[in-house]
Amino acid sequence: MMDISDFIIGGTASVCATYFTNPIEVIKTRIQLQGELSARGTYVKPYKGVIGAFIVVARNEGITGLQKGLVPALYFQFIINSFRLGLYSTAVENKWMHKQNGDVSFPLGLLWGAFGGCVGTYLSSPFFMIKTQLQSQAAKAIAVGHQHKHTGTFQALRQIYKQGGIVGLWRGSTAAIPRAGLGSGVQIATFGKTKTMLRDNGWVTQPTLNSFCAGAIAGSIMSLAITPPDVITTRLYNQGVDASGKGVYYSGWTDCVVKIVRSEGLLGLYKGFWPNYLRIAPHSTLVLLFYDELLAVRDKYFR
Structure with a gap:
């Protein structure tokens, strides 16, 4: 049920x-777009490190520049995690991810986490695209990547729909699915297994602290797995399109990988790793902590 x-x-x-x-997400997006399809050492780097990037954005765009793309980010996160965590909780409650001896199965956790992530990502894809495009918008002196002329979330939705219809709103969605499946599967499976391990071994038994520690571990592992597909998704969503609605830089996922490796090397796929880690680890921890705490409140007062 x-x-x-x-x-x-x-x-x-x-x-x-x-x-x-969200502020670290803005920094991550800018660094991933910095030096797009350029060899190392051949381009200007306005964003030199995570702390330096924060200072540069705040100095050129003000503190509010660090919250660019917040509105579509909230829509995206609500949609993807309502499915991702909702399906995870349903699988746990119905014991769909347990072995016969009652233990949580890591492979089944991986499967249900990936499934929920893929469904949520596909449905929320337009908001992810707009989030990326708004976060990349920067003052001229520090602009990187293609600069879209959006003035807000719903103006962007109307403009993209006017140019490319429903297909335009879901441009790049199939490329985002591998990112979501890998990242969500690793996070959800690790979270469930780690919670059980910490509790059963008596290492961390207090419920809130147990969720916090498990979330932190899950987020750390997730950041290692998700950075390359995250770079690819950012590039595909942010690229401009021609009159026919086709991307001006990349034709798809495979083309994007090949061009990045050829021009930027394998390390190009790990651009923005540290801001990605600094975003994913606390975000994962907070999401999973808030989730467990809200479930506890519901079960205590509304059931």
């Missing part, structure tokens, strides 16, 4: 976390 409140709580938990982590 599915409980709709599991889905609502999953989305709400993510929205709470996004307010704290």
Whole structure:
């Protein structure tokens, strides 16, 4: 059986976390676009390190520049995590991811996490694209990547729909699915398994601290797995399009990988790793912590 409140709580938990982590997401996006399709050492780097990037953005765009793309980020996070965590909770409650002896199965956790992530990512794809494009918009002196002329979330939705219809709104969505499946599967499976391991071995038994530690470990592992597909997704979503609606830089996922490796080397796929890690680890921790705490409140007062 599915409980709709599991889905609502999953989305709400993510929205709470996004307010704290969106600034590092802005930095991550800028660094991933910096030096696009240029060999190392041949381009100007306005963003030199995570701390330096924060200073540069704040100096050129003000503190509010660090919250660019917040509105579509909130929509994206609510949609993806309502499905991702809602399906995870449903699988746990119905023991769909347990072995016969009652232990949580890592492979089944990986499967359900990936499935929920893929469904949520596809449905929220337009907001992810707009989030990326708004976060990349910068003052001329520090602009990187293609600069879109959006003035807001819903103006961007209307403009993209006018140019490319429904297909335009979901441009790049199939490329985002591998990112979501890999990242979500690793995070959800690691979170569930780690919670059980910490509790059963008596290492961390206090519920809130158990969730916090498991979330931190899951987020750290997730950041290692997700950075290359995250770079590819950022590039595909942010590229400009020609009159026919086709990307001006990349024709798809494979083309993007090949061009990045050829021009930027393998390390090009790990651009923005540290801001990605600094975003994913706390975001994962906060989302999963908020999720468990909200579930506890629901079970205590509303059941």
